[in-house]
Amino acid sequence: MTDSRLPTGVALITLILLAGVPLSLYYAGHIFWLDIFTRAVVLAIAAASLNLMLGFAGLASFGHAAYLGIGAYAVGVPAYYETYGGGGMIASYSGWWHLGLALGASALFAAVTGAISLRTRGIHFIMITMAFGQMLFYLLVSIDEYGADDGMTVDLTSQFSHVDLSDPVMLFGICYGSLLLLLLLQYRLKHSHFGRILAAIKQNENRTRALGVNTFYYKLTAYVLAGVICAYAGVLMANFSTFISPGMIEWTRSGELMFMVILGGTAWVFGPVVGAMIFVLLEYFLAGLTVYWHLPFGLLLILTVLLFRGGLGGMLQRIGATRGEGQS
Amino acid sequence: MIAVQTINGLQLGILLFLLSSGLTLTFGIMDLINLSHASFYMLGAFVCASLTVLTGSFLLAIVMAVPITAFIAFVVEWSIVGRLYQRDHLDQLLATFGLILVADTLVHWFWGPSGLAVPLPAWLQGQVSLGASLFDPAIVIPTYRLLVLGFGIAVALGLFWLVGYTRTGMLIRAGASNRVMLSALGVNVRLLFTGVFALGSVFAALAGMLIAPVTEASIGMGNDIIITAFVVVIIGGVGSIKGALLAALFIGLVDTFGRAFLDVLLMQIMSSQAAETAAPAISAMLIYLLMAVILVVKPQGLFPPAQR
């Protein structure tokens, strides 16, 4: 049996740092850092939702950023209509309406595209999810009213009665709380009846079916769940950046989400959080260093894949295991 | 109009075929999903653009750019891609995605952030009149488009000859259906893989060279079309060159016609204002919807390879 204390310890410390560092810096006057960390937390939610498919069920979706877009446009489009008129029933500043729209639209998109792409496996699945993501991208690019490929600004954040999302500390708190809740949810899910069936599908789908499991519905459930959670992250993202564009959902964004998950380690519920943090910090420091920051970034990606199997989570577990052996 | 759009659609189809034939080959033989194809498409365009400026001849530039891109492909295969064959598809995808980032940045560093235009020689700049058809009083087509079409068809024929009638082609076909058998036959599998990767990459680069005079070379130019090439590969059936050709032409025509005529078609069934709003959105999604429909009917694509 492997020792899981080390990964758990790292997870707890990361969670404390994730809240402590930006808030203390913010109150010390370095307002900017709260932005960086809010972004990291939102991306962590998106990456964690991807891990629900990738890590739990072995479904390598390469179009996951599409759901960030659905969530973001579910905020931007109603707000746009409310400001400039038109849009009929859709127009609203209400946060609950934005959330409902985001979750409903993402569930529908996930159910339809999932039902088609889950009929295939392996390389087909990867390419098809990528293509569906790109379909949404081109759809948004083609709509001039929403700014086409330039996107549009969100003039007013989603309105809730007791919560003001335009307050950066409040927004960070909401994002951070959502992340904690999601991690708890995923931890429970991983060890639930459903989670075990997903694990079985990940290891050997054919065998799972030969035990009498209709694997399709389990995969589809995971697929829809992941999409809906990611759309929620999209709602947060739109309120945080107050600017939305099709660029949010280009397939390269999906690749970045994938990178975060792999970097952190798929077998670890907490992996995507670590991955997202490293990603955002790297992006910030490298981009400050040089305009050519994609170069070290790309090389890092290649090296991660070639040398770094199982991501950070896998590494921590190995270190924990060897230390455990040494002590006994 | 229809004849011109047909030529445009076929030209797009040929470009897509050049891109997707390499993808479908590398997947069929090496079980490799390769995003860096997009980078070779871009590299081909930039190398060709620079050489055209340097030598003053577009055709000479193409001739010189082919070995250069082939060499780059060799280096990339030897250093990185060759280590990915035994890995799962996800690893391949991420590593080749990393390659795209590296390539985009290197091109940015070397050629600068803005695009690079490729001047055409005078004799290619003109237009050709092809007479009239039932729908068109006069068909006038840019000479260069015809050249692209002809060249693309020639390359496609060359590929079919290579795969269908040569010893190398026999090995490629054998590899696509049974990888283990190849090494049992005493074939240097590593060398064959390198060769196929380079061949596919050169095809992608050729597509980039051909399109450069039309759109100019720009950073990330391959990142969009690579997904369309994926759609072609999926529809055609992963691993099938014949499928890639037919699907590429089909997608090229559907996409072009959709963008050109969908608004007119929609006006027959809805108000012209609604049609003008809906047409761009639908035509943007058209090929993906098509893919979805085909996959519902045939999850393995139109020409699934025989039993592995």
Added chain:
Amino acid sequence: MLEVSALSKHYGGVKATDQVNLNVKAGECHAIIGPNGAGKTTLIGQLCGELLSDAGVIFFQGRNVTGLPMHRRVQLGLARSFQITSVFDDMTVLANVAVAVQANRGHSFRFWRPVSRNESINARALEVLRLVGMEVQHQQLAGALSHGERRQLEIAMALATEPQLLLLDEPMAGMGAEESNAMLAMLQALKGDITLLLVEHDMDVVFSLADTISVLVYGQVIETGSPAQIRNSATVREAYLGDAG
């Protein structure tokens, strides 16, 4: 129990199975033998629903299951074991069997309570493990088991689906003498409770277990009969046993 008529499957021009007729009676152990490439694996695939047939019908307990997907057939009581051991390596032995128990108990769309503390599922899984003599190892990771133990676990997983008919695809494959004997004893014990359809190369095993034997050559059943009939059949000797020397 199982009635198969005119079942066929083609790959390109090759007929893997060609007009196969088969009648497995309730409670018996029916063995299918035949040389390599006779189409046994294809036939198993068709029966369990992994492969769709090109022609022919399959009736299971009087019900036409020809077009049903694999998981539905399992739910009706038609389970299989795999020739190449297919267990979930990263799970404990208990969890491996518990997946099958979960499937047997209906849906698993339960997202909150830890499944490892579901005592009713655990108890049933342990019961099945006891049946194959593996309850001692139930905490071990399946990946850490010996080859013979993995084969046993494989059978246990199939048993946990509570099958009426169990398709055994070469249960002895790759086993040593001692392991084979243990497996043989286990199958002897199962016989009678569950109808068995056995595909096996080891003739000693076949002749000591089977009540009926069908011989499959080039995708066709050339003879069906009792072990004694098959042993003495001239057709079989010529087509199959003769070839084997």
